[in-house]
Amino acid sequence: MSTLLVTGGMGFIGSNFVLYWLERHPEDRIMNYDALTYAGNPENTASVSGLPQYRFIRGDVADRMKVNEAFQEEKIDIVVHFAAESHVDRSIADPQSFVRANVLGTQTLLEAARTHGVSKFIQVSTDEVYGTLGSAGLFTETTPLAPNSPYSASKAGADFLARAYYETFGMPVVITRCSNNYGPYQYPEKLIPTIITRALRDEPVPVYGDGLNVRDWLYVQDHCSAIERVIRQGRPGQVYNVGGGSERTNLQIARHILAELGKPDRLLQFVADRPGHDRRYAIDSGKIQRELGWRPQCTLDQGLKRTVEWYLHHEAWWSKLPGSRPNSASQRTNGGDGG
Numbered sequence: 219m220s221t222l223l224v225t226g227g228m229g230f231i232g233s234n235f236v237l238y239w240l241e242r243h244p245e246d247r248i249m250n251y252d253a254l255t256y257a258g259n260p261e262n263t264a265s266v267s268g269l270p271q272y273r274f275i276r277g278d279v280a281d282r283m284k285v286n287e288a289f290q291e292e293k294i295d296i297v298v299h300f301a302a303e304s305h306v307d308r309s310i311a312d313p314q315s316f317v318r319a320n321v322l323g324t325q326t327l328l329e330a331a332r333t334h335g336v337s338k339f340i341q342v343s344t345d346e347v348y349g350t351l352g353s354a355g356l357f358t359e360t361t362p363l364a365p366n367s368p369y370s371a372s373k374a375g376a377d378f379l380a381r382a383y384y385e386t387f388g389m390p391v392v393i394t395r396c397s398n399n400y401g402p403y404q405y406p407e408k409l410i411p412t413i414i415t416r417a418l419r420d421e422p423v424p425v426y427g428d429g430l431n432v433r434d435w436l437y438v439q440d441h442c443s444a445i446e447r448v449i450r451q452g453r454p455g456q457v458y459n460v461g462g463g464s465e466r467t468n469l470q471i472a473r474h475i476l477a478e479l480g481k482p483d484r485l486l487q488f489v490a491d492r493p494g495h496d497r498r499y500a501i502d503s504g505k506i507q508r509e510l511g512w513r514p515q516c517t518l519d520q521g522l523k524r525t526v527e528w529y530l531h532h533e534a535w536w537s538k539l540p541g542s543r544p545n546s547a548s549q550r551t552n553g554g555d556g557g
């Protein structure tokens with residue numbers, strides 16, 4: 219039996235991970251530590267909130283006292299660190315809040331984990347730290363970091379601190395760098411839920427620039443299974459890239475979803491491009507496949523079908539979130555990790 223401290227477990231990937239883990243490892247305990255920012259939603263984990271092996275603590279990862287209190291309350295074996303500000307457009311509007319949450323927050327958590335001793339610390343990072351690619355090539359774990367947005371720069375800063383805690387203090391830190399995720403419980407400011415929720419309401423679907431920015435897409439459960447492998451077998455001090463091998467332009471994704479919903483392409487609305495918008499991300503996940511035997515299980519077609527179905531059946535979840543309203547700030551978005 220292990221006790222996991224999952225930070226950001228009320229957000230998109232974190233909540234999927236909490237549900238994934240408790241279903242497969244009911245003998246383990248999970249302490250979900252989350253500040254409940256606009257992106258954190260307790261409804262995401264409502265189905266496990268009554269389980270004795272689950273508990274929620276509301277707290278900021280950059281709050282040293284609160285983080286230490288959490289570590290003092292229970293012996294933590296494994297930290298899975300998802301908590302972050304994650305939306306690129308918000309990082310352009312307010313870079314400092316990203317430095318606080320993502321850089322200071324990660325260092326605060328690393329320090330508490332070092333003081334209290336953990337057997338593994340997973341720093342959940344992103345392919346965006348590598349910057350942008352031309353029309354060919356893939357990011358590998360040795361690609362130099364060249365972040366282009368305040369969001370990706372703050373994630374790169376967090377990754378460097380995680381690495382330093384391994385090199386300097388010998389902490390068992392492993393970093394994962396994943397491509398764009400999609401699936402249930404994704405906040406409707408990100409590309410795929412933006413397209414689905416706007417199309418369902420027959421509203422314009424905003425697409426940045428020419429729509430030809432390329433992203434590699436991974437169904438969120440496949441990201442969870444990659445982290446599971448890394449928890450079990452990942453080597454401390456290592457970086458593992460995680461990708462779906464499903465590169466598509468944003469326009470292809472938008473057209474695919476409109477077709478899935480039986481909506482016309484005329485809903486597409488091209489809007490001014492985002493400053494510093496990375497053109498292409500593509501990831502080589504050969505290392506995690508070779509070393510840890512991980513493979514994505516869900517194709518993009520299957521994943522998009524499941525995701526569209528989920529949003530169709532969970533209107534009560536998304537319709538009240540500010541990002542799903544027309545004319546909100548996120549109408550001009552389609553950005554960040556997850557799009």
Ligand SMILES: NC(=O)c1ccc[n+]([C@@H]2O[C@H](COP(=O)([O-])OP(=O)(O)OC[C@H]3O[C@@H](n4cnc5c(N)ncnc54)[C@H](O)[C@@H]3O)[C@@H](O)[C@H]2O)c1
Nearest residue numbers: 226228229230231253255257258278279301302399555556
């Ligand atoms: N979404 C993607 O496609 C993607 C891809 C690769 C990596 N990632 C990384 O995965 C992690 C989770 O991403 P997501 O898309 O689920 O994000 P999200 O924005 O949906 O959720 C973030 C969660 O963290 C919480 N949080 C934010 N700041 C906090 C703080 N200071 N203290 C405590 N909790 C805080 C929020 O309340 C929310 O529950 C992030 O670290 C992100 O960089 C995301």
